[in-house]
Amino acid sequence: MAYQIKLDVFEGPLDLLLYLIRKHEIDIYDIPISLITSQYMAYIEEMKSLNLDLAGEYLLIAATLLHIKSRMLIPAHEEEEAEEEDPRAELVKQLVEYRTFKEAALNLGAVKLLGRDVFARNMVDEACSGGSDRPIREIGIFDLVEAFRNVLAFAGEDIEMEVDLEKFSLSQRINEIMEELNQRKAVTFEELLGTKRNRKGIIYTFLALLELMKLRMARAFQADSYGPIRIFLAVEEEK
C-alpha cells in the first residue's frame, strides 16, 4: 500500500452515534432508527474499506441498532403495547449518559493543568531516581520469572525437618513486602529474598511479588539484562 490513513476521530461506537445525531440535528430522545442505522452502517463500511482495525465494539452497537430496528418493524400486539418499553430506551439512556461524561471530561480538561500549563517543584519522576545513571526500564513478569529461576537454581534442597506449614502464608508475605517497601521505598529482588533462602521461602516471595504486580501495588525495574531487579511501590499511600 502506498500510504496509510489513520482515522482516529471517534472515541468509540457511542461517540460515532452522537456525532451522527448532532450532524443530522436529531432529537436524542426520538431517534429515527432506520436513518441512523443506515448512516452508522455506511461509516462502518467506510472504515472497513480504509482497512481500519474495526473493533468488536462497533459491531456490537451495529447489532444493537439492527435489533432495535427489527423490533420496531414488528407490529406489537395491542394488549402488550401498553407495557412494552420503547426498544430504543436502553440505547438512548446509554447515549445520554455517555454525552454527559464526554462533556464532564471537556470540563475537567479546561482548567490550568499542573504539568501542562503550570508547574510545581516536584516534576521529576520519583520512581526512576534509583541512584544509578543507567537508564532503567520497567520489566515484566517474564524477567521476574527468569530471576526466580536463577535464585531457585542456587538454592539447595530443603533440609528435611518438621516444618509448620502455617509459617508460609502468602498474604503474610505480601504484607511483609509492603511494609518493607513502605519503609524503604525501593528494594532489590535479592534483598527481599534475604535470609529466606529455601525453596518455599523463595516461592512465596515470588508469588507475593507477582500478586503485588498484578494488583499494581508494586512495580519492578531493571537497568540491564542481568542487573538487579528493583521493586518500587507503585501507588503511594494517601496521606
Added chain:
Amino acid sequence: MENLKQVLEALLFVSEIPLSAKKLKEVVEDVEETCIEKMLEELMSEYENRCGGIIIQKAAGGYQFRTSERVSPWILKFKQGKPLALSPAAMETLAVVAYRQPVMKSEVEKVRGVDASAALKGLLEKKLIRIVGRKDVPGRPIMYGTTRRFLEVFTLNDLSELPTLQEIRELDEE
C-alpha cells in the same frame, strides 16, 4: 510570632506538595490555624499583585508555589519534557472514575462503550487514579478512585468542587 509570614512562605517554597494550614500549624505550633490561613491568603494576593513568574495556588486542600501560566513554554524547554498529555479517551475515563468512584472497569466500559484497560493503566501510571479496593462480589473486581495527585493536577481542593453531573446535563440540553 512576628516573622510568621516569612516562615510560611519559606515552608511553601521547600515543600513538594500543597501544604494545608493544619499541616503548617504542626510546624509553627503556637499560632491559630485561622491566623495561618489569613497569612497564606495575604501571601497569595501579594504574589498575584506582583505579576511575577510564580504564584501561590490553592489545590488539594493546601497551598503550593506554582509557575505562572505565561512562562510555561520556557519551563518545558528547560525541563526538556513533554507536557502532561491526556487523550480524550483518558479524560473520559478519568471523568467516569472521578464522578462514579469507587468504580469498576466494567462500569467505565459500560459508559464509554469501549475497552478501558489501556486508559485505566495510563491513569494509574500517571498516579491520577488508584486502586481503592475490591468489590465484594464474585470475581472480586478491582475498584478505582481518584488520588490526591488528581486534585493537585486539576487544581481542586476536594471532589465536591467538581460541577455536578446534573449541572453538566443541563448545559447539554440547551
